[in-house]
Amino acid sequence: MAIELSFAKILKTLRINNKLSQEELAFRSNLDRTYISMLERGIHQPTISTLFALSKALNIKASVIIQLVELECENKNES
Amino acid sequence: MAIELSFAKILKTLRINNKLSQEELAFRSNLDRTYISMLERGIHQPTISTLFALSKALNIKASVIIQLVELECENKNES
DNA sequence: TTGTAGACTGTAGTCGACA
DNA sequence: GTGTCGACTACAGTCTACA
Numbered sequence: 455m456a457i458e459l460s461f462a463k464i465l466k467t468l469r470i471n472n473k474l475s476q477e478e479l480a481f482r483s484n485l486d487r488t489y490i491s492m493l494e495r496g497i498h499q500p501t502i503s504t505l506f507a508l509s510k511a512l513n514i515k516a517s518v519i520i521q522l523v524e525l526e527c528e529n530k531n532e533s
Numbered sequence: 534m535a536i537e538l539s540f541a542k543i544l545k546t547l548r549i550n551n552k553l554s555q556e557e558l559a560f561r562s563n564l565d566r567t568y569i570s571m572l573e574r575g576i577h578q579p580t581i582s583t584l585f586a587l588s589k590a591l592n593i594k595a596s597v598i599i600q601l602v603e604l605e606c607e608n609k610n611e612s
Numbered sequence: 613t614t615g616t617a618g619a620c621t622g623t624a625g626t627c628g629a630c631a
Numbered sequence: 632g633t634g635t636c637g638a639c640t641a642c643a644g645t646c647t648a649c650a
Contacts, residue, residue, distance in 0.1 A: 457582045475613060486645050491615060498643065501580050501624080502599070503536045517599040520581070524596055554632060565626050570634060577624060580643080 460526035462496035464519060468512045469494075482511035539605035541575035543598060547591050548573075561590035 469479050476494070480487040484507060492498045500508065502516075509516035548558050555573070559566040563586060571577045579587065581595075588595035 457585055461581060477613075487614085488616080488646080489644055492644090495615080499580050499582055501578050501643070502540060502584060502602070503578055504643080505581060505599075506536055515600075515603060517596045517603055520584075520596040520599045521594075523581070524594060556632070566633085567627080567635080568625055571625090574634080580624070583624080 456496075457523065457527065458499040459496040460523045461499060461519075462494050464522045464526055465490075465508065466494045468514060468519070468522075472512055474512075479508070479511055483507040535575075536602065536606065537578040538575040539602045540578060540598075541573050543601045543605055544587065545573045547593060547598070547601075551591055553591075558587070558590055562586040 469476070472479075474482070476490045477487050479485075480490045483490075483504075485504065489498065493500060505519065506516050509519055512519075548555070551558075553561070555569045556566050558564075559569045562569075562583075564583065568577065572579060584598065585595050588598055591598075
């Protein structure tokens with residue numbers, strides 16, 4: 455469960471790994487900075503086209519992001 | 534481009550392969566039948582939690598669906 | 613640099629009915 | 632079984648501003 459929270463965690467991790475600020479990621483993905491903030495806190499969840507926009511900005515395939523979310527979800531179910 | 538259209542095509546193909554009607558898929562994924570119809574026609578695009586709901590109903594990983602969408606997008610860019 | 617808040621527009625997603 | 636239409640509610644996503 456809690457897909458938004460898993461996605462939130464993955465998104466933040468990927469952004470940090472790319473050494474981007476929320477502002478820079480927002481600019482690269484043509485999204486709003488405050489919206490990136492909300493995504494990283496699990497307040498909102500993206501549509502798939504938003505997912506693809508973020509994946510391009512992060513230089514990672516959208517399918518890989520979803521894979522990471524799946525793994526994160528499984529881990530949360532264990533604990 | 535045209536993520537919704539690529540997703541639409543993949544969704545319909547996967548549903549047919551699972552020998553499900555739109556009604557049955559809607560029931561399994563706890564979504565509305567008319568909404569499935571709209572997704573398959575590229576009129577709407579899902580959020581990621583809707584994507585996960587559909588993936589469970591179709592017995593396929595969400596990440597694999599996204600992979601198929603990526604491939605479909607590439608093919609459309611060629612032609 | 614990030615979180616939050618409020619107000620706004622567009623669309624995700626539901627529901628009933630008819631071809 | 633599917634497409635479509637109209638009307639509806641909830642949320643995706645923007646923008647300005649302040650801590």
